[in-house]
Amino acid sequence: MFIPERMCVSCRQRKPKNQLIRIVKNNDIAKxxxxxxxxxxxxxxxKDIQCIEKLKRNKALNKxxxxxxxxxxxxxxxxEIK
Ligand SMILES: [Zn+2]
Structure with a gap:
């Protein structure tokens, strides 16, 4: 089955969706x-600790x-990554 690729906001690498965690904004809260x-x-x-730490550091959610x-x-x- 074809799995669409998406880009990680932290490392900017494209990966199949199932290797990524999707974060959405819902009622002004990121979840x-x-x-x-x-x-x-x-x-x-x-699903990588470095990308998650970078997400936090870069305030990517705000951006x-x-x-x-x-x-x-x-x-x-x-x-999620454990
Ligand atoms: Zn990444």
Missing amino acids: IDQNKKETSRAIYVC FLGCDGSEDLYNSLKK
Whole structure:
């Protein structure tokens, strides 16, 4: 089956969607799109601790989604890669 590629906002590499975590903005809060059904604006980040740390450092959520990432979000992101 063909898996569409998306770009990680941290390392800017294109990867198949299933190797990335999708983050969406919902009611002005950035959250992980668990069911992949949210149609709102989304960004992708690798399931990689370095990309997640960089996401936080670069304030990529503010840049691309226009909202802050909570500590909760970053903690859940880190859980996703374990
Ligand atoms: Zn990455």
